[in-house]
Amino acid sequence: MLDVTPTILRASLVNLELVFALLGVGLVIGTAIAVLQVYGGRVASKIAYVYEWIFRSIPALVLIFLFYFGPSKFGLFINAFQAAVLALGLRSSAYQSQIFRGAIEAIPAGQMQAARSMGMGKVRAVVSVILPQAFRLSIAGWTNEFSSVIKDTTLAYAAGFTEILRTARAIYDTRIYLTMPTLLLVAVVFLVFTYAGNRALGLLERRIAIPGLQMPGTVGRMEQT
Amino acid sequence: MSLLKAEGIYKRYGDEEVLKGVSLDVERGQTKVIIGPSGTGKSTLLRCINQLTAPDQGRVWLDGEELTRPHADINALRAQIGFVFQSFNLFSHLTALQNVRIGPRKVRGVRKDEATKLAMEELDRVGLSEKADAYPAQLSGGQQQRVSIARALAMCPKLILFDEPTSALDPELIGEVLEVMISLAKDGMTMLVVSHEMGFARSVADEIVFMEDGVVVEQGTPEKLFRTPEHPRTGEFLRKITELYGETES
Amino acid sequence: MTFAFDWSYLPKLARGVPITLEVTAAAIAMGFVLGVFLALGRVYGKRLVCGICSLYIQIFRGTPLLVQLFIIYYGLPTIGIRFSALTCGILALGLNTAAYQAEYFRGAIQSVRGGQLLAARSLGMTLPQLIRHVVLPQAFRIVIPSWSNELILMLKYSSIVFTVTVLDLMGVGKRIASKHFNYFETFLVVALFYLVIVFIVSQSLRALERKVRIPGLGRGETLR
Numbered sequence: 254m255l256d257v258t259p260t261i262l263r264a265s266l267v268n269l270e271l272v273f274a275l276l277g278v279g280l281v282i283g284t285a286i287a288v289l290q291v292y293g294g295r296v297a298s299k300i301a302y303v304y305e306w307i308f309r310s311i312p313a314l315v316l317i318f319l320f321y322f323g324p325s326k327f328g329l330f331i332n333a334f335q336a337a338v339l340a341l342g343l344r345s346s347a348y349q350s351q352i353f354r355g356a357i358e359a360i361p362a363g364q365m366q367a368a369r370s371m372g373m374g375k376v377r378a379v380v381s382v383i384l385p386q387a388f389r390l391s392i393a394g395w396t397n398e399f400s401s402v403i404k405d406t407t408l409a410y411a412a413g414f415t416e417i418l419r420t421a422r423a424i425y426d427t428r429i430y431l432t433m434p435t436l437l438l439v440a441v442v443f444l445v446f447t448y449a450g451n452r453a454l455g456l457l458e459r460r461i462a463i464p465g466l467q468m469p470g471t472v473g474r475m476e477q478t
Numbered sequence: 479m480s481l482l483k484a485e486g487i488y489k490r491y492g493d494e495e496v497l498k499g500v501s502l503d504v505e506r507g508q509t510k511v512i513i514g515p516s517g518t519g520k521s522t523l524l525r526c527i528n529q530l531t532a533p534d535q536g537r538v539w540l541d542g543e544e545l546t547r548p549h550a551d552i553n554a555l556r557a558q559i560g561f562v563f564q565s566f567n568l569f570s571h572l573t574a575l576q577n578v579r580i581g582p583r584k585v586r587g588v589r590k591d592e593a594t595k596l597a598m599e600e601l602d603r604v605g606l607s608e609k610a611d612a613y614p615a616q617l618s619g620g621q622q623q624r625v626s627i628a629r630a631l632a633m634c635p636k637l638i639l640f641d642e643p644t645s646a647l648d649p650e651l652i653g654e655v656l657e658v659m660i661s662l663a664k665d666g667m668t669m670l671v672v673s674h675e676m677g678f679a680r681s682v683a684d685e686i687v688f689m690e691d692g693v694v695v696e697q698g699t700p701e702k703l704f705r706t707p708e709h710p711r712t713g714e715f716l717r718k719i720t721e722l723y724g725e726t727e728s
Numbered sequence: 729m730t731f732a733f734d735w736s737y738l739p740k741l742a743r744g745v746p747i748t749l750e751v752t753a754a755a756i757a758m759g760f761v762l763g764v765f766l767a768l769g770r771v772y773g774k775r776l777v778c779g780i781c782s783l784y785i786q787i788f789r790g791t792p793l794l795v796q797l798f799i800i801y802y803g804l805p806t807i808g809i810r811f812s813a814l815t816c817g818i819l820a821l822g823l824n825t826a827a828y829q830a831e832y833f834r835g836a837i838q839s840v841r842g843g844q845l846l847a848a849r850s851l852g853m854t855l856p857q858l859i860r861h862v863v864l865p866q867a868f869r870i871v872i873p874s875w876s877n878e879l880i881l882m883l884k885y886s887s888i889v890f891t892v893t894v895l896d897l898m899g900v901g902k903r904i905a906s907k908h909f910n911y912f913e914t915f916l917v918v919a920l921f922y923l924v925i926v927f928i929v930s931q932s933l934r935a936l937e938r939k940v941r942i943p944g945l946g947r948g949e950t951l952r
Contacts, residue, residue, distance in 0.1 A: 310926040311919045312884035314898060319919065322911035404792035411891065418794060425802065433803045440791040440799070447790045530846055557852030567847035570945045571866045581851040584861055615944020626847075633851060 254434045257424050261435060264420035265442050268406040271337060271416065276402060278342030283349030287387075288379060290350065291357050301350070308347035313408050316340040321412050333414035341409070345402055352398065356390035357383060359468050390468050392458040399450050404443060417442065479542055481506045481668050482637055487526050487536035489519065496522050497533070498692040504637060504670050509663040511679040512672045514689035515715065520672040521564075523689075524639045527670075528559045541636060557585050560630030560638035564646050566622040568614040574601060574625045575610040581633045593632075600628040604658050620651030624658055637668035644675055676719055680704060688712045733913035737904050741917065744900035745925070751817055751886045751896055756879055758822030763829030768859065770830065771837050781830070788827035794888055796820045801892045817889030825882055832878065836871040837863055869945055876933040880926055887922075897921055 289301035308316070320340040324331050331339070360383060368378035407418045415423075421439050425432040482504040489497040496519040504510050512520050525531040527538055529545055529552055537546045545555050568577050579597035582588040588596065601607045604624040614622055623643060630638050643659070644652040656678050663669060663682050673679060679686050680700045687697040688709075696709045707713040769781035788796070797820035801813065811819065840863050848858045890898035897918060905914035 307923070310884075310923050312887040312898070312922055314887045314890075315915055315919050315922060318911060318915045322915070326912050400789075407792040407794045408888070410794060418792075418798070422798070422802075429806055432806045433799070436795060436799045436803050440787075440795050443792055443795070444787070444790045528850055530849060553852045553854050555852075556850055559850070561847070561850035563843060563847060565843050567841070567843035569844055569847070569862055569866075570841070571862075571869065571942055580861060584857055585852045613943050613945075615942075629847075629851070 254431060257431065257435065258438065260424070261417060261420055261438055262442070264415060264417040265439075265446075267334075267414075267416045268403070268409075269446070271334065271341070271406045271409060272399075272403050274338045275342035275345055275406075276399065278338060279345030279349045279398075279402075282343065282346035284353055284384070286346060286350035287353035287357060288384075290354050292375065292379060305347045305350055308344050311344075313341060313344055313405055314411050316344055317408060317412050333409075333412045337406075337409040337412045337414070340412075341402065341405060345398065348398055348401075349395070352391050352394035353387055355394065356387040356468070359390055360386050386463070386466060389458075389461055389463055389466060392454060392461075393468065396451060396454040396458075399454060400447050403446050403450060407439075407443075480504060480539075481508075481541055482527070482670065483539040484523075484527055485537050487523060487538075488534045489522055489526055489531065490534055496692055497526065497536075500536075500689070500692070500694055502670075502687065502694070504668060506668055507666045508684045509667075509669045509671065509682055510685050510687060511683040512670070512687045512689055513674070513676070513679060513715070513719075514695075518689050519692045520689055521641050524561075524641050524670070524672055527639060528556055528561055530561075553585075557581075557633055558636045560633060560635035562623070562626055562630055562638060562640045562643050564642040566614070566619070566626045566646075568622055568626055568629070570614055573611050573613055574606060574617065574628075577614070577625055578628045578632045581629060586633065597628070597632055600631045601625070603631065603661075604628045605654070618651060619647045620654045623647065623651075623655045627655070627658055627662075631662075637670065638662070640669060640671040640673065642672050642674070644673065674719070676716075688715065690715070731913055732908070732910045733917060734908065738917070741897070741900055741904060741914075741921070744895060744897035745921065747814075747894065747896040747899075748883070748886050748925070751814070751821065751889055751894070752879070752883050754818045755821035755825055755886065756882050758818065759825030759829050759878075759882075762822070762826035764833055764864075766826060766830035767833035767837060770834050772855070772859070785827045785830050788824050789831070793820065793824050793885060794891070796824055797888055797892060813889070813892045813894050816892055817886075817894050821882060821886060821889075824885075825878060828878055829875065832871050832874040833867060835874075836867040839870055840866045866945060869940060869942060872933075872937050872940075876930070876937065879933065880930055883926060883929060884922065 286301045286304060289297045290305070291298075293301060317337060317340040320331075321333060321336040324336070364382055364386070365378060368382045369375070373381070406416060409416050410418045410422075413419070417439055421435040425435050480503040482502075484500065484502045487497050487500045488495070500519070500523055502510075502523075512523070514520055522531060526533040526536070527545075529538075533546070537544060539545070540555055540558060543555065544550060545552065568574075569580065572580065575594070575597050578600055579593045582593040582596055583590060598607060598610065601610055604627055606621060606624055606628070609617060609621060609625075614625075617625065627638075627643075640659070644655050647655065652675070656675060659669070659671070659678070660682050671678075671683075683700055685697055686700050686703050688695045688703065688707075688711075690711060696703065696707060696712045698708075703712055704716060707716065766781045766785060769777045770785070773781060797816065800811070800820050801816040804810065844862055844866075845858060848862045853861070886896060887898040889896055890902055893899065895903070901914050901918040905911040908914070
């Protein structure tokens with residue numbers, strides 16, 4: 254078991270790489286979708302809502318298969334890792350857009366009014382006034398998304414590239430007695446990831462918090478040090 | 479033998495001593511009203527009596543049976559004491575009828591049809607039989623409080639404790655609750671009431687207890703306390719209240 | 729680009745649907761029962777019970793579902809415990825959702841107004857009576873939105889059982905696709921199936937929620 258541990262731990266880096274990449278994709282697209290839903294015209298916001306509905310209703314595994322086998326049909330060639338990033342990333346963007354939309358809607362209407370009456374255009378107001386606040390409010394919900402998604406990286410197993418679970422499987426397929434140890438090690442790795450991630454995000458939340466700006470329903474967390 | 483007897487009740491919350499050795503007796507059929515400035519431990523005293531809050535020191539007897547005994551069957555004893563809360567505390571998921579009925583059914587084990595009959599009688603007694611199928615959220619504050627009195631009555635308690643029953647109500651709703659309480663007193667129910675309603679205290683109470691700073695300052699008939707209080711503080715408090723709320727007539 | 733899906737295979741694909749639904753239903757039911765016990769253990773249990781429940785919840789929420797499935801399907805046989813593939817799938821999903829449901833129930837239980845607990849106590853109710861007649865009836869209604877969410881999630885995650893040879897919608901899809909080498913098209917149809925199922929289930933849940941709603945309890949309750 255000792256000799257395979259480094260192999261498994263190294264493979265976990267692949268999952269980390271995957272989670273950061275897909276969260277990045279999800280963040281950018283999710284923000285865009287949320288903005289469209291709140292500020293877009295009737296058509297744009299409708300499209301955004303449909304997008305969200307589609308990517309929240311299709312299972313991650315199905316999306317992974319679609320993005321793995323699809324692009325070649327259209328003449329694009331992407332590798333398994335990229336397929337996983339796209340599939341899980343777009344899916345995450347749908348969930349993240351929900352988080353951002355909630356945060357945007359929690360910002361008092363007066364903020365937008367003040368920005369516009371200063372002469373700011375709609376885009377500038379959203380970018381400079383609304384989004385900075387919305388991002389801060391989103392951290393708590395975003396932490397949930399992170400926890401969820403880090404574990405979902407194992408679903409990339411279905412795409413066939415060597416992330417941690419597939420590595421573990423490759424090991425115990427030939428050495429059956431290692432099945433439990435390797436799988437338990439994988440489980441522990443994720444416990445560590447989730448814990449570390451939650452702690453880090455919690456710290457971030459406290460660091461960049463704005464006193465008085467909270468999601469409705471949260472109780473004076475700011476006052477506690 | 480008094481129906482209810484509390485002796486030497488002490489209660490401290492953190493640094494603050496809220497009750498400093500309070501003793502109290504309530505006789506069968508008596509209506510006793512506890513008055514005093516806010517925060518003097520009046521509500522805490524009531525909760526120490528039915529052990530919703532455990533006193534640090536002191537003993538309580540109901541009809542000779544001690545509630546504060548270590549192995550007392552507190553649930554059986556609580557079933558004999560009615561409690562009406564300031565914030566009503568009706569069960570949100572039950573209709574008025576179900577709220578009144580649940581005590582007899584589930585605690586006393588009465589059969590469903592008998593319990594329903596009993597519950598309807600009590601609802602009728604408080605004047606709310608047409609609201610039997612309404613949920614608490616559909617009732618006004620005064621109606622909710624009357625249902626909660628019916629709920630206490632349905633248990634056929636030996637006495638009922640009232641913890642500022644009208645303090646959370648809008649002024650125009652207070653009357654309907656006081657009316658019910660007055661009729662209960664007339665019917666001979668033993669009642670221990672914490673309240674600011676001086677009119678009620680003056681006209682219905684057999685005895686008034688004035689508490690301040692966690693101790694009983696003085697107790698006596700309404701006549702005595704309002705006309706010739708022994709303790710200066712009693713007089714001061716009553717004068718202040720009368721000034722604030724005007725001459726109190728029920 | 730050609731769309732090479734043989735639509736005559738649709739009924740065959742559809743045969744995976746009952747399996748998907750069966751797995752989901754069994755898992756969510758298992759998760760419900762276990763979840764309620766875990767939540768009660770967390771809220772009312774003494775230190776040991778509370779600790780065990782807490783540990784369970786943290787472990788099953790902190791590790792990937794697929795890993796849990798593999799441990800049950802590949803790992804347990806190595807220590808002599810063997811279940812059918814279907815059972816492994818249901819077990820993994822059920823144990824997993826139990827942890828999440830436990831947290832939802834815990835939140836719901838703790839949001840029942842304290843005053844009502846006092847009222848129940850002052851009527852003379854014992855703790856079990858209080859839990860049964862006052863806390864749980866309200867908690868079950870309060871938890872409906874989160875629970876519905878979890879059901880939909882389980883519906884989608886049920887797809888992982890195909891990795892251990894269960895012939896649910898995903899499993900059948902993979903079989904058809906590997907036979908005809910039209911993965912993209914086949915899974916597009918599979919996606920469509922899921923879209924329809926998820927839509928129907930979520931609409932039904934919403935209708936159900938409206939039916940059991942009690943004014944003043946749950947969503948949009950006005951504070952007094």
